[in-house]
Amino acid sequence: MASYVTKDGLDKMKAELELLETIERPKITQQIAEARDKGDLSENAEYDAAKEAQGMLEMRISKLKNLLADAKVIDETNLDTSKVSILTTVRLKNMVTKGEQKFTLVPDNESDLKAGKISINTPIAKGLLGKVIGQTADIVLPNGNKLSFEVLEISI
Known part of the structure; x- marks a missing residue:
């Protein structure tokens, strides 16, 4: 694989x-x-x-x-920034706290939370995949907590 x-x-x-x-x-x-x-x-x-x-x-x-x-x-030059995908950087607004966060979705072996790089296989990343600017992602974490993020920006 x-x-x-x-x-x-x-x-x-x-x-x-x-x-x-x-x-x-x-x-x-x-x-x-x-x-x-x-x-x-x-x-x-x-x-x-x-x-x-x-x-x-x-x-x-x-x-x-x-x-x-x-x-x-992955050829970064061919990435589509119209929707959230691997290697895109996403600026989000937490719908509860109204705070903003920025994440880059990366392969498993390159994740580094301190650098804002989260694995494509995390619940947050999975919930964001395919979303476009303005859409809201409702994500259920393994502990049962629910997060809701609005996609503000998608970039490389």
């Missing part, structure tokens, strides 16, 4: 994979060798910890390789 990413997201995954394979993997191999040189492996906590770290590292490398193999880069 394809996973959609931005060019920036793809570059970050490639950089992380490079770091893990060229820096972190040799470090852990060295730690395992040093722990092995200390003797009896059956009671060697350092060796066990290094082997566990190696397993976690290899899982992350494998996951990144799979993500990169299935990654489809």
Whole structure:
């Protein structure tokens, strides 16, 4: 199944994979060798910890390789700003508090709430998808609370 990413997201995954394979993997191999040189492996906590770290590292490398193999880069130049979709930035008015918020809808692996980037798979994003300026999105959160937002602006 394809996973959609931005060019920036793809570059970050490639950089992380490079770091893990060229820096972190040799470090852990060295730690395992040093722990092995200390003797009896059956009671060697350092060796066990290094082997566990190696397993976690290899899982992350494998996951990144799979993500990169299935990654489809989204062409931001062809995005339609007439309605809310992935990679659009949406300025909203909370219909209860009358406060404004701004979110960018991004792929799962690029979400960063502090930066205003929310995953396309969150209840808020799902409730906003397809809406146009002036429309109201009524969203039910997993905890049962209801939010109502008016779409004020859609941009890239």
